[in-house]
Amino acid sequence: MDYASFFSISAQGSSRSVIREILKLTQRPEVISFAGGLPAPDTFPVELLDDIMSKVLKDRGRTALQYGTTEGDVRLRSQIKQWVATDGIDVSADQILVTNGSQQGLDLVSRVLLDPGDTVVVELPSYLGGLQAFRSYQAKMVGVEQDHEGMKMDRLAEQLQALRQKSIKPKFIYVVPDFQNPSGTTMDLGRRLRLLELAAEYDTLIVEDTPYRQLRFSGEDQPTLFSLDKEGRVVNLSTFSKLFCPGFRLAWAIAPPAIFDKMVMAKQSTDLCSAAFNQAVMAEYMIQERLAPQVSSIKQLYRRKCEVMLRMMDEHMPKDVEWTKPEGGLFLWVILPEGMDSMVMLEKYAIPREVAYVIGQAFHFDGSGTNTLRLTFSFPTVEQIEEGIKRFAAAIRDYRAAL
């Protein structure tokens, strides 16, 4: 059978992700991996969950094991409403859609907004899963460079103006304003306000992805774009994957009512509903006020890990290597001197020295960023960070010696 003539244009364009293939190389236990964006498993509330699951099964087992509504469990949505209210987001539970991870939020928002050939403005670099979602709907992407405070607003204005001159109105601007994946940078208030201003001026929407937002371990909180928006231009995506655990696949999207309705219909046709059991357990966990203390302890742990990684970088990096100083989240972004290629370094020098990272090119839709890479500090232990950064520095030296 030759299936080529059966595949959709979207499927014809799909290929195994770079990250997936590289991660296979790093799965040997000897390799210290700074690659996958995984939370620390020792922060998962394993023992506590045993009790909570027993209670859910006892109190409401048959409902929790039945089909649920597409929008999500009413009790969970009410808990999420209260949770986001503490972060300055004042929204009705009717605008909160439970999704299977934020990746489903990205998929659904893309599905209701994008036709093939539509334009999306993304950060350079940007979250890989976002790029994959937009690509799968055959969107065209336009990139805006970042500096240490995130997306550059003057560059955004230039890009929007250039698009306008070609009579192109982008469907939305995709940003991760807090501790961005992969760069670790955070947008300050001025840029957030300017971003909203530009969205209004060029009449476009904003998809604000905030998976790491609650994991700030230094500096000052900045308001979400959703809470600053007065016009209904922002869809906010958030997740329990980094606050609770990823293995429940629970996240949520907050959207203006008209967009919310379309996303619900898209979700219905995509998977009917998210797992009722997982939602019932999450609701119970939040009702018992277990989430806030868990988030506190995750922040403490990640602060420590980030400090260790930054200290090791200070001690071991050559002078011409740059990196970001994140105030939260999971990631640190490294810029090697021009001319160095992080893919070559990974294959020839880092993996042989048993240390791994994700190449920065994977986060650039346009194939740029070859001299960049992402390091995750959340998953490895403190000891692994200490040893791993030494190996990483050695790999850079090896590579440089061979250049």
Place this chain on the structure above:
Amino acid sequence: MDYASFFSISAQGSSRSVIREILKLTQRPEVISFAGGLPAPDTFPVELLDDIMSKVLKDRGRTALQYGTTEGDVRLRSQIKQWVATDGIDVSADQILVTNGSQQGLDLVSRVLLDPGDTVVVELPSYLGGLQAFRSYQAKMVGVEQDHEGMKMDRLAEQLQALRQKSIKPKFIYVVPDFQNPSGTTMDLGRRLRLLELAAEYDTLIVEDTPYRQLRFSGEDQPTLFSLDKEGRVVNLSTFSKLFCPGFRLAWAIAPPAIFDKMVMAKQSTDLCSAAFNQAVMAEYMIQERLAPQVSSIKQLYRRKCEVMLRMMDEHMPKDVEWTKPEGGLFLWVILPEGMDSMVMLEKYAIPREVAYVIGQAFHFDGSGTNTLRLTFSFPTVEQIEEGIKRFAAAIRDYRAAL
């Protein structure tokens, strides 16, 4: 804000499903509902799950709460491989993709095969969720009538020939061969073989959806299309929702390797992976050999409920009403005399008499089937079936008197 100019063509075409809106009317506790296609909640293994979840958390909690692979948990896929082998499906675990309910299987297979304007051949009537998925990818549908043995093969041949004359090659034929939703009918071996023959002759694929297949309570098993296929033309979709419980959202797709690969990539961009915890629990449940006894007891219960419903129908239906005699599954299909409209009857006579069903029109992509409707026997209790069919018969009498 006016969002109309932002929505994709797919979103512009989406609207709240008829079933959803009607179900809202039937949620009063006084209403006996034969509407939703829900399994009986007293078949859910609530107590057993408490022990199994404790064991999973204890043995492998941190892995079960972490991200998993897109393809699905290795242990679960190996259990599914063994499970389908007992049903004559000999397939490598590498061809088994874990999905969030079969609805995600339908979405993924549509996503990798369908571009806007592509043609799909469906049964008349057909599963609503399938129609929604194909519609959301802007497919054109062509319908083939059923009789009491499922899709009519002579009509299928005619339709395929008519398409060929217009130089249209359908991407696939979508069928639910066992205890079809909504009709309850099952295709015999002759039709299955003919269907495969026609698919080969007209060079198209088959999507075989078998959510109810394992719930046969009378008659003889027929082989799956997947097991009869020698050419790699069949994608099989199956689910734990009707065998275990729906609230875990676990199902699986089996596909030829080339299609499987594309579906994995589509799933990665859709939601990264299914819930690792749910998969670990399901694997443990199967390893402990709990699934087969559960399925046995579900079949006994549904046989009894179906018998009661059929007996009540025999006793109370007017002579000119027809219905199917299912050998398994959850549904019974009712054909009212021509000229009666099941939607009118629902709103004006059935709901006032506190009984509900799903109108047959919802299962016809072309808006036909106005004199048909679907009754679910799995969810209501035996007592509710007895009382509900009396009410249903009274609604028919009321409607007829008013005609």
